Amino acid sequence: EAEVAQSPRYKITEKSQAVAFWCDPISGHATLYWYRQILGQGPELLVQFQDESVVDDSQLPKDRFSAERLKGVDSTLKIQPAELGDSAMYLCASSLEGARSSYNEQFFGPGTRLTVL
């Protein structure tokens, strides 16, 4: 069964360091989402891609976060510099059509758990 892949699964870094997460969506899925889940809270959208274009990055802290999906397939989320408050689970999800058509199920990856010391 096709799955959304994420790496690494766990990352420990020191504040002020740069960190990057990778996501490989299900093959053929046009829409890719990055969510951040702080401990004890629900996931919140950071950025939504349709193919290689950003659809929604209104909640992305652009001073330190960047995201790209250059060829419209896999995606990288970067934080530089990392802060203590960035400790969270970073979840990637993908859907077949997403913003292009009505409801398409979002499939979630296992997440990357980031700890900033």
Place this chain on the structure above:
Amino acid sequence: AQKVTQAQTEISVVEKEDVTLDCVYETRDTTYYLFWYKQPPSGELVFLIRRNSFDEQNEISGRYSWNFQKSTSSFNFTITASQVVDSAVYFCALSEDGGRRALTFGSGTRLQVQP
């Protein structure tokens, strides 16, 4: 703006008890989808159910049932005869614009089922 509220932060029940998890949502859209996800301690999000805004029929799946009421903007989830394996955090979520938008999640309800 859209919003999902799960007022119950944590619920503890004894095995075999019935339990209802509440979800209240806010949206100005007329076409939207509502969801429930389960997040066990391992961390992955497990999809449980989706319901579109035009379908107010209640649904039952085994021990799980869902009650969608547009009049009160609620989408509640009931587990009948709870089991220890039901222990997890449960999230209610909303996707506006006919399901084209990203999910807006509630803050979650932690359910602990004691043996």
